[in-house]
Amino acid sequence: xxxxxxxxxxxxxxxxxxxxxxxxxxxxxxxxxxxxxxxxxxxxxxxxxxxxxxxxxxxxxxxxxxxxxxxxxxxxxxxxxxxxxxxxxxxxxxxxxxxxxxxxxxxxxxxxxxxxxxxxxxxxxxxxx
DNA sequence: ATCGGAACTT
DNA sequence: AAGTTCCGAT
Numbered sequence: 001x002x003x004x005x006x007x008x009x010x011x012x013x014x015x016x017x018x019x020x021x022x023x024x025x026x027x028x029x030x031x032x033x034x035x036x037x038x039x040x041x042x043x044x045x046x047x048x049x050x051x052x053x054x055x056x057x058x059x060x061x062x063x064x065x066x067x068x069x070x071x072x073x074x075x076x077x078x079x080x081x082x083x084x085x086x087x088x089x090x091x092x093x094x095x096x097x098x099x100x101x102x103x104x105x106x107x108x109x110x111x112x113x114x115x116x117x118x119x120x121x122x123x124x125x126x127x128x129x
Numbered sequence: 130a131t132c133g134g135a136a137c138t139t
Numbered sequence: 140a141a142g143t144t145c146c147g148a149t
Contacts, residue, residue: 016141062143064142064143073131074143077131089131093130
């Protein structure tokens, strides 16, 4: 029996493309970026101190050289309905993670990693099986 | 600055 | 599905 462990880089369900909120948490986790983005205020709340730089770094990661905060923030806004993030109104460049919807798990690469709870709105017709 | 529709990409 | 690009409205 063949064990399909070997090659599963970007296409397999387990290891897909980097999500923006993963990337945000990645920066948040590193102290060297505290001048750029950092936790601030309530639990799960963070402020983007240098929007242009965060956008530049995100663009680097996704190979999107024309990335800017206008576009990045649009992506963040899509998280509102997904209940991953929401805006802290009144506070400039400040957002807050919805940890009610975001589950904490251990992860080998990071101290902590957050995975999104499966929405499971998917119709499991299972044409494959 | 922030929001969200719309068309488009992967 | 998860953004990216563009943009008019607030």
